[in-house]
Amino acid sequence: MIVELISTGSELLLGDTVNTNVSWLAQELNKLGYSVAYQSVVGDNPGRMAEVFRKAGQRADIVISTGGLGPTQGDITRQVLASSLNRNVVYNEDAMAEVRQFFKRVGREMPDASRREAMLPEGSSVLENPVGVAPGVVTVDGDVTYILLPGPPGEMKGMFEQSVVPYLSKRFGSQGVVTSYRYAIYDIREIDLEERVMDLIKQQSNPTIALLIKKGYIELRITAKAESLKAAHDLLNPWAHIIYRRLGSHIGRELDVSMEETLGNTLKDGSATIATAESCTSGLVGKLLTNVSGSSDYYMGGIISYSNDVKHRVLGVPQKLLDTYGAVSEPVAKAMAEGAKRVCNTTYAVSTTGIAGPGGGTANKPVGLVWIGVTGPQGTVAHKVNLIGNREDIRLSAAELALYYVNLYIQEKGDK
Amino acid sequence: MIVELISTGSELLLGDTVNTNVSWLAQELNKLGYSVAYQSVVGDNPGRMAEVFRKAGQRADIVISTGGLGPTQGDITRQVLASSLNRNVVYNEDAMAEVRQFFKRVGREMPDASRREAMLPEGSSVLENPVGVAPGVVTVDGDVTYILLPGPPGEMKGMFEQSVVPYLSKRFGSQGVVTSYRYAIYDIREIDLEERVMDLIKQQSNPTIALLIKKGYIELRITAKAESLKAAHDLLNPWAHIIYRRLGSHIGRELDVSMEETLGNTLKDGSATIATAESCTSGLVGKLLTNVSGSSDYYMGGIISYSNDVKHRVLGVPQKLLDTYGAVSEPVAKAMAEGAKRVCNTTYAVSTTGIAGPGGGTANKPVGLVWIGVTGPQGTVAHKVNLIGNREDIRLSAAELALYYVNLYIQEKGDK
Numbered sequence: 001m002i003v004e005l006i007s008t009g010s011e012l013l014l015g016d017t018v019n020t021n022v023s024w025l026a027q028e029l030n031k032l033g034y035s036v037a038y039q040s041v042v043g044d045n046p047g048r049m050a051e052v053f054r055k056a057g058q059r060a061d062i063v064i065s066t067g068g069l070g071p072t073q074g075d076i077t078r079q080v081l082a083s084s085l086n087r088n089v090v091y092n093e094d095a096m097a098e099v100r101q102f103f104k105r106v107g108r109e110m111p112d113a114s115r116r117e118a119m120l121p122e123g124s125s126v127l128e129n130p131v132g133v134a135p136g137v138v139t140v141d142g143d144v145t146y147i148l149l150p151g152p153p154g155e156m157k158g159m160f161e162q163s164v165v166p167y168l169s170k171r172f173g174s175q176g177v178v179t180s181y182r183y184a185i186y187d188i189r190e191i192d193l194e195e196r197v198m199d200l201i202k203q204q205s206n207p208t209i210a211l212l213i214k215k216g217y218i219e220l221r222i223t224a225k226a227e228s229l230k231a232a233h234d235l236l237n238p239w240a241h242i243i244y245r246r247l248g249s250h251i252g253r254e255l256d257v258s259m260e261e262t263l264g265n266t267l268k269d270g271s272a273t274i275a276t277a278e279s280c281t282s283g284l285v286g287k288l289l290t291n292v293s294g295s296s297d298y299y300m301g302g303i304i305s306y307s308n309d310v311k312h313r314v315l316g317v318p319q320k321l322l323d324t325y326g327a328v329s330e331p332v333a334k335a336m337a338e339g340a341k342r343v344c345n346t347t348y349a350v351s352t353t354g355i356a357g358p359g360g361g362t363a364n365k366p367v368g369l370v371w372i373g374v375t376g377p378q379g380t381v382a383h384k385v386n387l388i389g390n391r392e393d394i395r396l397s398a399a400e401l402a403l404y405y406v407n408l409y410i411q412e413k414g415d416k
Numbered sequence: 417m418i419v420e421l422i423s424t425g426s427e428l429l430l431g432d433t434v435n436t437n438v439s440w441l442a443q444e445l446n447k448l449g450y451s452v453a454y455q456s457v458v459g460d461n462p463g464r465m466a467e468v469f470r471k472a473g474q475r476a477d478i479v480i481s482t483g484g485l486g487p488t489q490g491d492i493t494r495q496v497l498a499s500s501l502n503r504n505v506v507y508n509e510d511a512m513a514e515v516r517q518f519f520k521r522v523g524r525e526m527p528d529a530s531r532r533e534a535m536l537p538e539g540s541s542v543l544e545n546p547v548g549v550a551p552g553v554v555t556v557d558g559d560v561t562y563i564l565l566p567g568p569p570g571e572m573k574g575m576f577e578q579s580v581v582p583y584l585s586k587r588f589g590s591q592g593v594v595t596s597y598r599y600a601i602y603d604i605r606e607i608d609l610e611e612r613v614m615d616l617i618k619q620q621s622n623p624t625i626a627l628l629i630k631k632g633y634i635e636l637r638i639t640a641k642a643e644s645l646k647a648a649h650d651l652l653n654p655w656a657h658i659i660y661r662r663l664g665s666h667i668g669r670e671l672d673v674s675m676e677e678t679l680g681n682t683l684k685d686g687s688a689t690i691a692t693a694e695s696c697t698s699g700l701v702g703k704l705l706t707n708v709s710g711s712s713d714y715y716m717g718g719i720i721s722y723s724n725d726v727k728h729r730v731l732g733v734p735q736k737l738l739d740t741y742g743a744v745s746e747p748v749a750k751a752m753a754e755g756a757k758r759v760c761n762t763t764y765a766v767s768t769t770g771i772a773g774p775g776g777g778t779a780n781k782p783v784g785l786v787w788i789g790v791t792g793p794q795g796t797v798a799h800k801v802n803l804i805g806n807r808e809d810i811r812l813s814a815a816e817l818a819l820y821y822v823n824l825y826i827q828e829k830g831d832k
Contacts (some may be wrong), residue, residue: 019434022431028431037459040456131804281703291808293775293807299722299723301721303720303728307721
């Protein structure tokens with residue numbers, strides 16, 4: 001099955017927006033065994049858009065577009081598809097019901113303009129939008145299926161996962177399987193990791209193995225191609241076994257479960273709670289922990305102690321430690337964690353203090369140096385890490401590692 | 417002059433690589449006054465690639481491709497262009513000289529495979545590659561100019577700047593200038609904003625006007641095309657004047673300065689300091705504030721009061737307020753901000769408390785409801801907002817708006 005992806009929107013042609021929708025969709029479709037053969041981008045110009053839709057219909061089995069489903073005059077994808085198929089745009093009851101339901105759900109009045117979002121090409125069916133207003137559209141024309149998705153990435157992704165995947169599966173069945181196991185590997189250098197799996201790298205064909213440097217960890221991915229999911233898993237499992245045996249606790253998590261979910265599960269298993277004390281990450285660890293819906297069960301809160309004054313007065317870090325060792329030091333990282341645990345009255349706490357740059361580095365304490373403190377019933381530890389990248393990279397890496405090290409602490413100390 | 421950009425490479429179709437080349441090229445070409453009307457992506461498949469080149473030649477004046485100029489068997493762009501124009505591929509002396517010069521420059525022997533990089537469509541001329549091996553290719557066919565650039569971003573950009581820009585300028589002269597003013601608009605619904613500038617939308621031709629929904633704000637962009645930068649500004653300034661008059665303080669900032677920088681500048685101007693008290697955003701406001709290097713001058717820190725216990729014990733929110741109004745309420749938002757100001761000893765403080773979802777919403781307090789509190793020397797205020805999107809969207813929007821509302825407070829109250 002050949003797929004063409006069409007992205008609409010002048011902001012893409014102007015280059016102001018990087019087209020991340022299309023790479024995400026391509027990945028998801030490839031996982032399902034569909035071949036994305038073409039991607040096209042066109043602006044909000046009716047004639048050009050119609051031409052791109054017509055061309056796509058000539059060379060693809062499935063045409064998926066993103067963008068132009070909103071309520072404004074500039075949102076013309078529905079009309080353009082209709083005109084390129086020589087159909088009328090008609091009022092669609094199901095779409096109207098979806099739009100009404102959205103406004104009911106958020107407790108707001110439906111603006112008149114939103115009626116446009118229910119005007120679809122004749123003979124279309126509707127895809128539920130789990131996130132925003134505009135319903136998606138499916139229009140079948142001869143052998144070609146057109147699927148119109150909204151442009152905002154959150155809406156597009158939600159609709160794809162909840163509505164498009166089931167639709168494709170029901171309509172076209174299985175397309176064969178390409179599947180991967182992906183692991184997040186922590187606390188090891190890339191060259192050391194490569195060394196440990198060099199034999200797999202050398203003998204790879206199916207499965208294949210790949211290492212990708214991410215922020216705070218390395219992604220290790222093994223991928224197999226087979227007729228069925230079971231057959232793919234049969235190819236992958238022996239490799240997974242080898243990887244687990246060689247890397248042990250360096251495998252912080254499987255990649256599709258974030259570090260914050262992994263830690264959340266560990267905390268829930270132990271009916272434990274956690275607090276944060278952040279300096280260089282300045283709230284990012286707290287933000288990550290609460291990416292997980294329901295994290296209020298175990299995350300109580302924390303202190304962003306960006307200034308030394310807040311470290312001292314709110315977290316109770318002794319002024320003498322700050323004066324003697326400096327804010328970026330093992331004793332201060334430990335005292336910060338202990339302070340957060342006490343102030344927030346939790347089982348565990350984690351702290352970060354480091355130099356995110358670009359300024360502030362010295363020969364002894366270079367940009368990228370971060371101390372991560374962890375405290376709990378079994379005492380307090382601290383880890384020193386040297387991170388690379390720009391300010392944002394360093395802060396993201398430090399936050400990710402903070403979550404990894406607390407999780408490791410709980411798992412290792414819990415076993416004793 | 418209509419331009420089509422073609423990106424080749426299966427990694428783009430698989431979605432493993434985000435296509436940043438195309439947005440960069442689009443921006444550069446638009447700045448030079450060329451209209452990028454289409455972007456196409458196609459894999460390393462000769463038949464499909466040739467079809468894409470043929471289609472581009474029918475609808476564009478200039479076709480620029482990236483990728484497939486290397487020395488391997490998979491690098492087929494030169495051959496594909498030749499075949500789509502019914503020309504032969506021939507050995508090109510200039511290209512060979514370029515390749516030889518590269519290897520001489522880096523002091524390495526030329527591999528035999530690199531001879532392929534000098535096999536160009538008959539009648540082509542060569543663009544110097546200032547970074548890598550493969551020369552670029554220019555092939556003129558009737559009214560259409562084809563330009564083949566390498567895929568690696570560093571090589572592509574270097575070649576574009578050093579070779580393509582002068583070539584275009586010499587061949588086609590000045591295309592004038594396209595320039596935009598971009599604003600971030602806050603605290604107004606898209607349809608209300610559209611209403612306020614409807615006359616501009618209806619009469620647009622040059623300048624044009626566009627609205628784009630972002631997280632916590634709407635981007636409003638006006639774009640003009642003219643013979644010179646000055647002439648473009650002369651077209652834009654009257655519109656900018658209208659927009660400022662009609663939208664006033666809804667214009668939170670110009671888009672190329674982030675909200676955290678804008679607020680940082682306001683705080684520095686007043687030698688003021690700020691603290692945060694975050695519930696639903698759980699550290700994100702603190703993280704954003706400290707995206708700015710040097711933010712330690714004005715950001716002291718804050719409390720992530722995810723639990724009611726931390727709201728009460730650390731921030732001093734009266735238990736009675738939490739019991740009577742609930743955590744997501746105007747009085748609690750205000751008390752949180754006041755608590756952070758007191759605990760961190762700052763001039764201003766901002767708080768967030770809301771329902772980020774997906775769970776936890778009720779009829780009275782639906783998912784997306786967020787209260788933002790702001791306190792300072794002129795008292796305490798709170799803003800109620802109803803945000804849409806998924807959990808992440810709602811939290812990003814809330815954090816962005818928190819920064820906007822503090823900035824607004826300081827500017828408005830400071831004027832009194």
